[in-house]
Amino acid sequence: xxxxxxVFASGVDHERLTSQLRFVLETDKxxxxxRRNMLVDGSRRENDAEHSWHLALAARVFAEYAPQGTxxxxxxxxxxxxxxxEIDAGxxxxxxxxETGSQAERERAAADRIFALLPEDQAEHTRALWEEFEARxxxxxxxxxxxxxxxxxxxxxxxxGGTWVRHNVTRAQVADKVKIIAEGSEALGSYAAALIEDAxxxxxxxxx
Amino acid sequence: xxxxxxVFASGVDHERLTSQLRFVLETDKxxxxxRRNMLVDGSRRENDAEHSWHLALAARVFAEYAPQGTxxxxxxxxxxxxxxxEIDAGxxxxxxxxETGSQAERERAAADRIFALLPEDQAEHTRALWEEFEARxxxxxxxxxxxxxxxxxxxxxxxxGGTWVRHNVTRAQVADKVKIIAEGSEALGSYAAALIEDAxxxxxxxxx
Ligand SMILES: [Ca+2]
Numbered sequence: 001x002x003x004x005x006x007v008f009a010s011g012v013d014h015e016r017l018t019s020q021l022r023f024v025l026e027t028d029k030x031x032x033x034x035r036r037n038m039l040v041d042g043s044r045r046e047n048d049a050e051h052s053w054h055l056a057l058a059a060r061v062f063a064e065y066a067p068q069g070t071x072x073x074x075x076x077x078x079x080x081x082x083x084x085x086e087i088d089a090g091x092x093x094x095x096x097x098x099e100t101g102s103q104a105e106r107e108r109a110a111a112d113r114i115f116a117l118l119p120e121d122q123a124e125h126t127r128a129l130w131e132e133f134e135a136r137x138x139x140x141x142x143x144x145x146x147x148x149x150x151x152x153x154x155x156x157x158x159x160x161g162g163t164w165v166r167h168n169v170t171r172a173q174v175a176d177k178v179k180i181i182a183e184g185s186e187a188l189g190s191y192a193a194a195l196i197e198d199a200x201x202x203x204x205x206x207x208x
Numbered sequence: 209x210x211x212x213x214x215v216f217a218s219g220v221d222h223e224r225l226t227s228q229l230r231f232v233l234e235t236d237k238x239x240x241x242x243r244r245n246m247l248v249d250g251s252r253r254e255n256d257a258e259h260s261w262h263l264a265l266a267a268r269v270f271a272e273y274a275p276q277g278t279x280x281x282x283x284x285x286x287x288x289x290x291x292x293x294e295i296d297a298g299x300x301x302x303x304x305x306x307e308t309g310s311q312a313e314r315e316r317a318a319a320d321r322i323f324a325l326l327p328e329d330q331a332e333h334t335r336a337l338w339e340e341f342e343a344r345x346x347x348x349x350x351x352x353x354x355x356x357x358x359x360x361x362x363x364x365x366x367x368x369g370g371t372w373v374r375h376n377v378t379r380a381q382v383a384d385k386v387k388i389i390a391e392g393s394e395a396l397g398s399y400a401a402a403l404i405e406d407a408x409x410x411x412x413x414x415x416x
Binding site for chain 2: 002005006007008009010011012017020021023024025027028029030031032039040041043046047049050052053054056057058060061062065073076077080081118122154155157158186187188190191193194195197198
């Protein structure tokens with residue numbers, strides 16, 4: 001844990017600001033958590049922080065494809081924090097069933113530690129938003145998850161298969177992810193279905 | 209330029225979606241634009257995409273230090289897109305007066321090209337938000353800029369001076385940046401002032 005500088009700002013609740021700084025400094029570590037997929041140009045693996053940034057941007061660009069009434073500001077807020085638990089739990093490759101088995105437990109423990117660095121009111125708010133994202137019980141959470149699932153598909157298509165090829169992922173496995181996209185956005189689900197059909201045709205994705 | 213996959217999604221305006229995908233794919237390049245400052249652990253230089261993510265997170269954590277009535281959702285939206293022009297213009301080191309001289313022109317040309325990839329309504333909206341950020345004419349823009357100036361100070365303090373030491377930056381030069389922080393947030397300005405005073409005392413920052 002990186003302790004904030006021992007300095008006092010006049011007119012500010014020192015303990016509260018210190019908690020907030022501790023959280024901000026701790027979350028810097030998300031920049032060092034690597035995902036399986038590559039950047040769109042194939043030059044290196046993507047990290048969780050830059051991935052979260054790209055999703056926040058994409059959510060706004062694709063906002064019109066969310067169900068009417070979806071609060072995009074909340075979607076963006078969720079996406080900015082959705083991967084923070086991976087600082088402790090690590091990135092879980094969604095096609096690895098052994099990893100995904102213990103994922104929920106590991107991520108819950110991470111949430112217990114990391115969100116609790118914040119002052120209590122902010123910790124509760126942040127934790128609740130993350131739980132909402134995971135549970136996909138609201139249009140915001142479903143749309144956020146759709147964006148999160150779509151982004152690596154784009155990167156995979158543009159790197160001639162990327163993680164699909166490297167990990168022998170089949171079209172049937174990807175179809176499950178397309179379903180999650182469609183549940184968040186009909187239009188993006190339709191696009192994702194067309195994209196993986198094309199990927200299979202090109203051999204970026206194994207049939208079956 | 210990375211062309212989107214040549215696929216059609218049913219029930220979607222193909223031209224519009226293609227423009228949006230082109231922008232999302234193009235902005236992936238922000239992950240490869242390196243800044244001068246290091247990560248908080250000193251392990252490597254930070255890139256613009258992960259930097260933008262961290263600011264979006266920090267803006268919400270520090271929201272209570274913005275002037276009353278500041279729309280934090282707009283602050284986050286600004287911060288997510290504030291560095292996109294650096295895909296073409298590169299990162300400008302704020303203490304390099306030669307670089308900062310041509311910066312405005314280079315960034316304007318970049319904005320002309322990159323935001324225009326979006327459908328016209330979204331291009332206009334995005335361009336206007338970026339101009340607002342640069343001009344600091346609203347509380348949202350001033351608070352966004354304050355967060356943008358504070359983050360590298362934290363990284364520098366925690367890496368025993370970082371870019372301040374490497375580029376012989378003096379306390380007087382940093383004081384100008386503290387002023388910009390104070391214009392966006394009194395509390396964060398007060399914290400930044402205390403932080404650089406402490407940094408000078410520790411020799412992370414030259415006097416003068
Ligand atoms: Ca709002």
